[in-house]
Amino acid sequence: MKAPQRIDLDLEQVDALLKRVESGTLQDGDYQIIKAMVETIHLLSQSVDKKATSIRRLLRMLFGDRTEKLEKVIKDRQSTSSTSTDKNDTNKAKGHGRIPAAEYSSAQTVDIPLTSLQHKSRCPQCKKGKLYRMKMPATVVRVTGKAPLQATVYQMQRLRCNLCGKIFTAKTPEGIGEEKYDAASAAMIALLKYGSGLPFNRLQQLQASLGVPLAASTQWEIVDDAANKVMPAWQQLVRQAAQGSVLYNDDTTAKILSLIKEQMTGDNDSSRTGMFTSAILSAADGKKIALFITGRNHAGENLARVLAQRRSDLDPPIQMCDALSRNLPNDFVTVLANCLAHARRNFVDVLANFPEQGQFVIETLADVYKNDQLTKDQQLSAQDRLVYHQTHSKPLMQELKQWLDDQLNEKKAEPNSGLGQAIAYMQKHWQALTLFLRVAGAPLDNNLCEQVLKRAILHRKNSLFFKTERGAFVGDVFMSLIHTCSLAKINPFDYLTALQEHHTRVRKNPQNWMPWNYAKTLPESED
Numbered sequence: 001m002k003a004p005q006r007i008d009l010d011l012e013q014v015d016a017l018l019k020r021v022e023s024g025t026l027q028d029g030d031y032q033i034i035k036a037m038v039e040t041i042h043l044l045s046q047s048v049d050k051k052a053t054s055i056r057r058l059l060r061m062l063f064g065d066r067t068e069k070l071e072k073v074i075k076d077r078q079s080t081s082s083t084s085t086d087k088n089d090t091n092k093a094k095g096h097g098r099i100p101a102a103e104y105s106s107a108q109t110v111d112i113p114l115t116s117l118q119h120k121s122r123c124p125q126c127k128k129g130k131l132y133r134m135k136m137p138a139t140v141v142r143v144t145g146k147a148p149l150q151a152t153v154y155q156m157q158r159l160r161c162n163l164c165g166k167i168f169t170a171k172t173p174e175g176i177g178e179e180k181y182d183a184a185s186a187a188m189i190a191l192l193k194y195g196s197g198l199p200f201n202r203l204q205q206l207q208a209s210l211g212v213p214l215a216a217s218t219q220w221e222i223v224d225d226a227a228n229k230v231m232p233a234w235q236q237l238v239r240q241a242a243q244g245s246v247l248y249n250d251d252t253t254a255k256i257l258s259l260i261k262e263q264m265t266g267d268n269d270s271s272r273t274g275m276f277t278s279a280i281l282s283a284a285d286g287k288k289i290a291l292f293i294t295g296r297n298h299a300g301e302n303l304a305r306v307l308a309q310r311r312s313d314l315d316p317p318i319q320m321c322d323a324l325s326r327n328l329p330n331d332f333v334t335v336l337a338n339c340l341a342h343a344r345r346n347f348v349d350v351l352a353n354f355p356e357q358g359q360f361v362i363e364t365l366a367d368v369y370k371n372d373q374l375t376k377d378q379q380l381s382a383q384d385r386l387v388y389h390q391t392h393s394k395p396l397m398q399e400l401k402q403w404l405d406d407q408l409n410e411k412k413a414e415p416n417s418g419l420g421q422a423i424a425y426m427q428k429h430w431q432a433l434t435l436f437l438r439v440a441g442a443p444l445d446n447n448l449c450e451q452v453l454k455r456a457i458l459h460r461k462n463s464l465f466f467k468t469e470r471g472a473f474v475g476d477v478f479m480s481l482i483h484t485c486s487l488a489k490i491n492p493f494d495y496l497t498a499l500q501e502h503h504t505r506v507r508k509n510p511q512n513w514m515p516w517n518y519a520k521t522l523p524e525s526e527d
Contacts, residue, residue, distance in 0.1 A: 244282030
């Protein structure tokens with residue numbers, strides 16, 4: 001909208017204008033003044049609308065609800081509150097209660113027999129029955145605390161001849177290795193740094209306080225050397241990710257000090273100044289692979305680097321991302337799907353100013369998500385899921401599309417308002433937002449990739465930056481391996497340790513050392 005014409009009036013002139021309006025005796029020039037006032041009020045209303053939306057988003061990020069669930073954004077929704085109450089009455093909320101012993105998968109298990117009685121012996125209580133072993137034993141869990149990295153000091157006795165001076169030293173124990181820091185040490189440092197966001201300096205302070213000093217510079221040397229050993233597995237992970245049927249991608253800001261220094265000194269030949277960490281999640285055949293790539297390139301360019309390793313005989317993959325053009329791999333063809341959660345978020349942001357309209361959109365999309373959850377609960381195939389959405393979700397989306405068109409065509413919503421912009425976003429990207437109604441296996445949103453990206457954000461919040469491009473690359477390698485293990489429900493510590501201990505074999509056949517099949521390969525490598 002054009003800025004209104006500027007007309008300067010003092011209070012006396014304004015009072016005189018109001019009296020002429022009240023008496024109905026307008027003069028020449030009054031129309032222009034009134035028009036400018038109306039345009040100014042309209043412009044201010046739009047600005048306040050946009051500003052309030054931005055402020056609400058910021059406040060929600062800092063202090064407010066950390067969820068956009070329906071019962072949170074629409075607090076007065078009767079049906080939602082009653083449904084939520086009924087659900088809480090029947091199902092206990094997640095995260096409450098004791099953790100079962102079966103969850104301690106890496107804990108040492110000690111079997112304690114009942115020495116006073118035997119299987120099939122006579123019952124000492126009733127003197128008639130026989131005792132039989134129960135399938136489920138009684139369990140007690142005891143957790144002990146230790147330093148993240150522990151050390152053992154071996155003191156070999158030495159004897160010296162008092163005549164010839166010959167020194168005799170005891171042999172070092174077998175099996176302690178030649179290296180001061182073993183593979184498990186590197187795995188633990190990498191897991192703490194790139195999996196849990198613990199900076200090297202903080203781990204240095206922790207280890208020093210526990211009596212096992214470990215300098216930050218030494219930690220970097222350890223993980224840098226370990227990265228070379230696990231590199232073949234990471235490269236194979238990238239190759240397999242390129243073959244995925246669905247690829248999600250997104251990025252977040254990052255800092256690399258060496259690149260920032262190049263910008264400040266003018267040594268940077270590129271016109272780009274931004275730095276990003278891209279997350280790419282590849283899904284195929286029930287497996288999920290998470291990749292991280294940090295540098296000057298955007299998410300679409302990094303996705304293109306991965307797709308360069310895709311087999312030519314495969315169909316174009318489904319790509320899920322938000323609607324930013326920088327997320328698209330320009331050199332490769334993908335079947336584009338846009339994130340429905342991003343479109344929904346625009347209506348959540350303007351809900352306070354447009355409660356009725358926002359509630360309609362949010363509740364309609366809630367029904368679509370309920371349908372999608374049902375397909376997951378029933379474990380439907382991709383084709384059956386598509387048929388279900390076409391039967392139950394397509395009418396909902398068609399009704400929503402008609403409502404969106406009516407809001408602007410019938411001038412029920414101002415195009416430049418927050419509501420109008422939210423509507424225009426959905427209209428512009430409608431085909432990509434509704435791909436799940438036409439293509440089997442297409443997801444609804446990019447939430448999986450955003451969850452993956454949180455690992456890079458956690459590292460950025462704690463460590464703030466990477467020092468060099470090599471440091472960023474090492475971080476990407478370990479974050480990719482660690483988070484892929486998490487997605488596969490594999491212990492990342494055991495996996496990283498195994499990759500280092502058998503790195504020569506990993507280099508020969510990296511496809512046999514993926515998180516989901518390395519456990520089967522281990523016995524072969526030990527023979």
